[in-house]
Amino acid sequence: MAEVQQNDGGGKGKGHQKKMQIRVDFTPMVDMNMLLITFFMLCTTMIKSQTLTIALPSNEKVQNEENMSQASADDAVTIILDAKRKTGSFDVDTVNGKVQPIIYYYFGKPGGDAGILGPGGTVLSENNNIQESEFLANDEKSGKARGIREIIQQRNKDVLTEINKLKEKYASGGFGSLETKDGREKAQMAYDEAASKIRKDENLKKPVIIIKSTPQASFGSLVSVLDEMQINSISKYQIDNMTKADSLMVIDFQNRHHK
Template identity: 30%
Template sequence: MAEIQQKGGDSGKGGKKRAKKMSTKIDMTPMVDLAFLLLTFFMLTTTFAKPNVMQLTMPVKDKKPNPDEQTKIKASQAVTIILAPDNKVFYYFGLNEPTDKSVPVPEIKVTDFSANGIRKVLLDRQKQQPEPIILIEPYVFDGKQAKYKNMVDILDEMNITNQKKYALVDISKKDVDLIKTQKLL
């Protein structure tokens, strides 16, 4: 607590009496205790920022996948997005698996991750086809591969554009050949 300490009397000589100088000493212990109590109180009563993560539901992996049980996709609903090296995004509408020769080979278009890039493509496709199915294929071939950041970016775009159905699939040999024939890489 605060106390007042007194110094000894006068110098012993006669003369004018002076007022005694008093010094004060303040004990800081209660203030430090209060500060730590407040600090502890606020630390325990606040909520910490929760990590912002996107929930992904992954299917159960079968030991031996049966090709007959795989989900069939209509070509009219499909949009294939290929994540390419150098932050490029290739896309085409439909599937690159024509069952007959009369179906033309799809034309790959190039875009990027900007707001006027793949987001605009997805939103426009959603207006044309209310429930599109997006196939996301990361490019991994000839020592070149898409970056992990691009995968995160495209999943963010799926969330932003409110896509209901999308799948991460391995790139097919036909898609690699299609990219090479159109000389995009």
């Protein structure tokens, strides 16, 4: 509250001007501030930090750590993430400021059994087994898998065939009733356990996917490929660094096809 005090300064006479002093009491403002703080604390929605959780295969049961990054040539699939380049140039191509992703892949070893390098370290283009793929997941009209998803599904078809059987069994109530919440939760747990056994079944042929990226690749393309690992029930995959052979294969492919 404000309080006005008059003070004549001890002066006398008709012409002497009286002075007024105004004092504002801010004590009630303390209560108001506490009420406002309490209001905002109760009404504010707490936003959790949004982070990306990447679920990678566990290596707890690996007995020989030296063989963790090794895979047979028949099972190995290497995916290289890159950005599209302008025609006749190695400059990155962008649309509305966004990098256009592209994927290269090859099966087995770089250059196959013969290798990618010839005498003097020259690249043997005839041995270059790298291929280019679209970054599309499904065809808009048919809904069938395209691009890198189609390639992954072809290599993992044995596992996906068994997983699809489980999905049909789940939908028909084979894992329990889906009419109640408890029933759905129990059925989902039974399905997850059965699907996990299929992904770990060593009798089924399954690929080992190695994911690599060039410096030009976007982080979003890496996230998309990791999503494909989950969507297509890939149990063995890893993120690795580019090798000299990988870089030479990509450059050789671009020189021969993107002029």
